Amino acid sequence: MRRWNGWGDDQFSLELPAQGTDFLSQRIGAAEPLTDADLASVCQQVPDSHLPDHPLVATDAEIRVRHARGQSLPDWLAMRSGDFGRFPDGVACPTSPEDVRSLLAYADQHDIDVIPYGGGTSVAGHINPQAGKRPVLTLSLARMDRLLDLDPDSQIATFGAGTPGPLVESQLRAKGYTLGHFPQSFELSTIGGWVASRSSGQQSLRYGRIEQLFAGGSVETLQGTLSLPTLPASSAGPDIREMVLGSEGRLGIITEVKVRVTPLPAQESFHVVFFPSWEQARTAARSLVQNRTQLSMLRLSNATETETQLALAGHPTQIRMLESFLSFRGARDGKCMMTFGLTGTRPQCRTALKETRRICGEHEGVYTGTYLGGKWAEKRFTMPYLREALWQMGYAVDTLETATDWDNVDHLLATIENNLRGGLAELGERVHVFTHLSHFYPQGCSIYTTYVFRTDTDYAGTLARWHALKHSTSKLIVENRGTISHQHGVGKDHAPYLPIEKGALGMRAIQGLCHTFDPQQRLNPGTLLATDTDSVE
């Protein structure tokens, strides 16, 4: 069953190998875990619902607990401490667009706020009810999880918006297709959530971001149904699809999603190259993408991430052998690991492999074949489980991500890492920080930074540590030409920083758009656009 207070399936857990524990305590000190609250006691805190009866609305405590929070670190601390703040007043699981329309009419009639809920995997506070007077209905799309149509000529598939990653892929694979959208949250996140939050998958180099995959569909709004016809391209004015993408529930409830699918590829493989230095690795990665080499994924770990991954991998003997080989070939301390994917026809993959090896070779990259790449592919969706293992040892882990142009990548990466690394110095605490680049464009790339710190002796102190790190770094990101999010969206956590990125007129455009569809701010208030005048001081 799904964990009520953390990531994923509660039958599955990752163990940190002994070397990993040693590595972390050397870096930031040994830690003591905090005590977790239990589900029964949290359920007892849930207050009476303020919702009038509706046949689709459940108001029992457990369902309200299970839909109150996402997967941000503050969400995690709320679930672990049992200090949830507000719960939704009820949860509805509609099975059709008609159900959704009926629920919106009910909300409008009874002055209820509505929060759309996909997989509950937000790491930016998208689905948390905020304090306020109106009752809150959380509308889960979980039961709208079917492949509704597949057009093999136009390669368009229609899904219920609540279809989670594995059901998207399994239903398509049965017919010989793939969507190719693999965010790390793939196991739980949904196709509607991907659209609402402008998600990006690990193989975006081949398949594109969700913006390129989303072809149209249906959105139920308080003003009626917004139908988005499928068109391969159009110059007929501003694109309404692009207004729905990233709307985070503020315009309406996405009920049907039409996506561009691809026949299953003839070939797919993942390969690893090590570089002696960051400078060489980053230059090679930029050359690859600017050369338009047909790769399907590319990921480049900086030296600390490379070191951390090798330490946490277990298998110390094999890792030692690998390191001897790399050392012999010139990649020693400071080495950086690049993983790349090839997907397509045989000739496409052959040409791309040749070009990639040539370009990497020009920057002293040491090609190690497909063994480590295969391991990456095997474990690509299990990383979020590591948070549980670290938590049990007394470590909190979170990530920050952005994207910027190539001329600014090194500067912004250093700014983020330095700020996080020294961010708890006043408390005498060290922070372990490492980074990878994982989405590449000719213009620039994403920067994805992980930071690990010890929990405080209580939850409030732990949250304060997180807030200090998150706030100061987020501010630096938007002040230094980074986007507040490349792939996680805005939610409530990033909303205060959005005006710096979009500017006053850009914000007015988004506010105007939300006002057109939802003048009473009934849909997911506080998400995307902060309700109060929360400024970044």
Added chain:
Amino acid sequence: MRRWNGWGDDQFSLELPAQGTDFLSQRIGAAEPLTDADLASVCQQVPDSHLPDHPLVATDAEIRVRHARGQSLPDWLAMRSGDFGRFPDGVACPTSPEDVRSLLAYADQHDIDVIPYGGGTSVAGHINPQAGKRPVLTLSLARMDRLLDLDPDSQIATFGAGTPGPLVESQLRAKGYTLGHFPQSFELSTIGGWVASRSSGQQSLRYGRIEQLFAGGSVETLQGTLSLPTLPASSAGPDIREMVLGSEGRLGIITEVKVRVTPLPAQESFHVVFFPSWEQARTAARSLVQNRTQLSMLRLSNATETETQLALAGHPTQIRMLESFLSFRGARDGKCMMTFGLTGTRPQCRTALKETRRICGEHEGVYTGTYLGGKWAEKRFTMPYLREALWQMGYAVDTLETATDWDNVDHLLATIENNLRGGLAELGERVHVFTHLSHFYPQGCSIYTTYVFRTDTDYAGTLARWHALKHSTSKLIVENRGTISHQHGVGKDHAPYLPIEKGALGMRAIQGLCHTFDPQQRLNPGTLLATDTDSVE
């Protein structure tokens, strides 16, 4: 000098070969040309300007005549007859964003409407002043035509919005880069106009549409300056860039455009393949794009377009030899010509050529090498001059274009062609109609139809013929899952059909957006959104 009443440079003209004339008179009858008005007499009709003085505003008759109309067929008929309708009251040619701000303040203060003018190449009535009470200022960006900055790391170039195609490419080429955006209007159209109207270039398969090339820039609005920062990608809410793309001057005046550029390719070549039938040709083209073969352009002419092009090419002996060869290889009557382009590194081009020949071979395509492809590349921007040659012979020519999903391509193409072909039957007039597909996506493609008919004995009758064809076909397009425009934009001519495509709520979103930036509808009124309730009856 630029032609005041037609396309392009008046020192350049295309002659139709004798075979071409015969071909057309066999198809739709011999024709008599109408008499053209002269510039001096048109200038005499220009009324006094209602604009108050401004140092940047010129109000002489000729400049107002030269900025009154675009290149649609109604524009052409207006310019040829001298019956212009309304002229702008003045024309300003600012040289900086400050100038543009000053002109917008002047317009706001004196209750003036403002029409932004790039290359004046609209074929949908974007820049025609409409009837109304307010004086009209046409704001030409012609003097903002410089490359302002080039960042070789991020491959971003910044241009003044009025830079026309040839100056975009020559300024970039001097530094080893290309934008790769080549619409047929390339000689005259501008980078700001491409953004404002969501343009697409002939090599969009490699370089993308303008949506993919436009990275950010500046828009001067009546509410202040809208700055669009460059980011390689972002999930931070709806994308403001996408609201500016296709805004057709309704939000503000685009002054600076930042675009994603590419180093000049190592190789480029264009090749031609003939197929025995449309069915085979269309299937091969779809397979190529769905296979993600790295082509830079693809164009597929249907049988009538292939026949027309061969007839109009001149060189009857060579064409006869080509046809004998094709006939021997199985491509006879009904044959269809495909042109494809390869651009990139040598290995990329080699792999793509092999895959393309294999896929075309599977559908009985006869590969003829690069001779005809080279001819296409040579003449790629001269086709609009043919309108002049046909006009002098008494033929009017126009085009209609759309895009739709693959499952609908044949149906929509036939619907468009049949409607045009029989559209003047009541008058006893035949229409010569032919089509190509020229922008390809895994989901579908563009459909670009040319139609030629005889002018009536007067201008009013000729305009009526055009209107009958254009209106009925446009209506059929949007009623049959086509977009009202794949690459020409909405303007005033397509505005009545937009609500069918976007739906009531989609229209409200666009109206709301325009209202946020321009509550008094001072900027390019009547374009994109029809002012009156012009419905499609």
